[in-house]
Amino acid sequence: xxxxxxxxxxxxxxxxxxxxxxxxxxxxxxxxxxxxxxxxxxxxxxxxxxxxxxxxxxxxxxxxxxxxxxxxxxxxxxxxxxxxxxxxxxxxxxxxxxxxxxxxxxxxxxxxxxxxxxxxxxxxxxxxxxxxxxxxxxxxxxxxxxxxxxxxxxxxxxxxxxxxxxxxxxxxxxxxxxxxxxxxxxxxxxxxxxxxxxxxxxxxxxxxxxxxxxxxxxxxxxxxxxxxxxxxxxxxxxxxxxxxxxxxxxxxxxxxxxxxxxxxxxxxxxxxxxxxxxxxxxxxxxxxxxxxxxxxxxxxxxxxxxxxxxxxxxxxxxxxxxxxxxxxxxxxxxxxxxxxxxxxxxxxxxxxxxxxxxxxxxxxxxxxxxxxxxxxxx
Ligand SMILES: Nc1ncnc2c1ncn2[C@@H]1O[C@H](COP(=O)(O)OP(=O)(O)O)[C@@H](O)[C@H]1O
Ligand SMILES: [Mg+2]
Numbered sequence: 001x002x003x004x005x006x007x008x009x010x011x012x013x014x015x016x017x018x019x020x021x022x023x024x025x026x027x028x029x030x031x032x033x034x035x036x037x038x039x040x041x042x043x044x045x046x047x048x049x050x051x052x053x054x055x056x057x058x059x060x061x062x063x064x065x066x067x068x069x070x071x072x073x074x075x076x077x078x079x080x081x082x083x084x085x086x087x088x089x090x091x092x093x094x095x096x097x098x099x100x101x102x103x104x105x106x107x108x109x110x111x112x113x114x115x116x117x118x119x120x121x122x123x124x125x126x127x128x129x130x131x132x133x134x135x136x137x138x139x140x141x142x143x144x145x146x147x148x149x150x151x152x153x154x155x156x157x158x159x160x161x162x163x164x165x166x167x168x169x170x171x172x173x174x175x176x177x178x179x180x181x182x183x184x185x186x187x188x189x190x191x192x193x194x195x196x197x198x199x200x201x202x203x204x205x206x207x208x209x210x211x212x213x214x215x216x217x218x219x220x221x222x223x224x225x226x227x228x229x230x231x232x233x234x235x236x237x238x239x240x241x242x243x244x245x246x247x248x249x250x251x252x253x254x255x256x257x258x259x260x261x262x263x264x265x266x267x268x269x270x271x272x273x274x275x276x277x278x279x280x281x282x283x284x285x286x287x288x289x290x291x292x293x294x295x296x297x298x299x300x301x302x303x304x305x306x307x308x309x310x311x312x313x314x315x316x317x318x319x320x321x322x323x324x325x326x327x328x329x330x331x332x333x334x335x336x337x338x339x340x341x342x343x344x345x346x347x348x349x350x351x352x353x354x355x356x357x358x359x360x361x362x363x364x365x366x367x368x369x370x371x372x373x374x375x376x377x378x
Pocket of ligand 1: 020021022023024029030031032033059060061062065066067068230259261262
């Protein structure tokens with residue numbers, strides 16, 4: 001049978017939009033996290049004793065915590081580790097055990113047939129049995145049994161916990177048992193992520209003081225150069241182009257914020273997806289849409305969590321173009337500066353403001369200043 005010429009012949013190809021403005025999705029390019037990713041990935045090859053094997057990252061909503069956990073879990077897999085990925089909630093320990101069991105079985109399944117028949121069939125059957133028979137022993141005992149089997153193949157287990165919370169007994173139990181794993185010299189890693197205030201309250205909890213030894217990373221704003229490279233690569237790999245001037249405008253609108261980078265990228269791409277190049281007009285329209293979405297999503301959420309005092313503090317920052325001194329803020333609020341400091345701490349923990357110079361703060365979430373202004377006027 002003769003095939004008709006493709007119906008789309010002569011019609012411009014519409015390229016798939018490569019940006020990922022959804023929470024928890026690994027973007028095509030992880031901007032500005034190279035050092036952290038490298039440290040973590042070295043830790044998997046170094047194995048036992050590398051301090052980065054226990055790491056906790058903090059950052060506001062949209063700073064890329066969940067994407068980082070997933071990315072690092074994939075990195076670990078490429079180095080022969082398996083992972084159990086969970087979110088801090090009731091049932092998380094059971095979830096970790098289930099996932100680790102499934103991942104371990106998949107790993108053993110993937111070993112070549114010869115090896116499977118010759119050497120590992122015993123362990124393989126062991127897993128089957130363990131999965132189907134009623135489980136016995138507490139969580140630690142069951143995890144130990146699994147880790148023993150993994151150890152025979154020198155496979156490490158990475159546990160990732162997203163959205164950590166201190167008010168959860170299972171979180172504390174995990175920290176305690178993990179400490180035993182480490183002491184027993186097991187090949188384990190623990191990577192946790194959470195909002196800044198959740199992480200700082202977890203770390204100040206006596207019952208999990210072991211976690212204070214974990215490496216801490218704050219996912220801050222991404223340098224403009226990294227945003228520029230990542231956006232450009234995403235666009236070019238996606239089959240289109242953007243002029244340096246248009247790209248600069250987009251980068252400025254992103255303001256170092258990962259979620260905003262995806263929103264801006266997605267919107268400027270979607271303006272005229274069939275054209276070869278993203279034009280300055282596409283950028284100005286797309287940026288406008290992205291700003292609006294950003295307001296509706298992140299900013300509204302963050303604003304709802306502010307107390308009256310938080311809002312007064314932020315309002316007292318508005319007269320300054322960029323940095324505000326704590327002394328000025330206190331004066332404008334009509335309070336003592338140690339009182340103002342309490343609000344400063346809360347707002348720093350929530351990621352709304354940043355302190356880049358001692359005694360000076362500035363808005364740390366893009367567009368939050370404008371959003372606050374409209375809220376306070378309205
Ligand atoms: N390093 C990064 N570079 C570019 N985009 C990123 C990066 N990390 C995350 N993103 C994107 O940002 C958005 C928020 O990421 P997510 O991991 O869900 O944030 P969080 O868990 O901190 O709220 C997603 O659209 C994701 O694709
Ligand atoms: Mg998340």
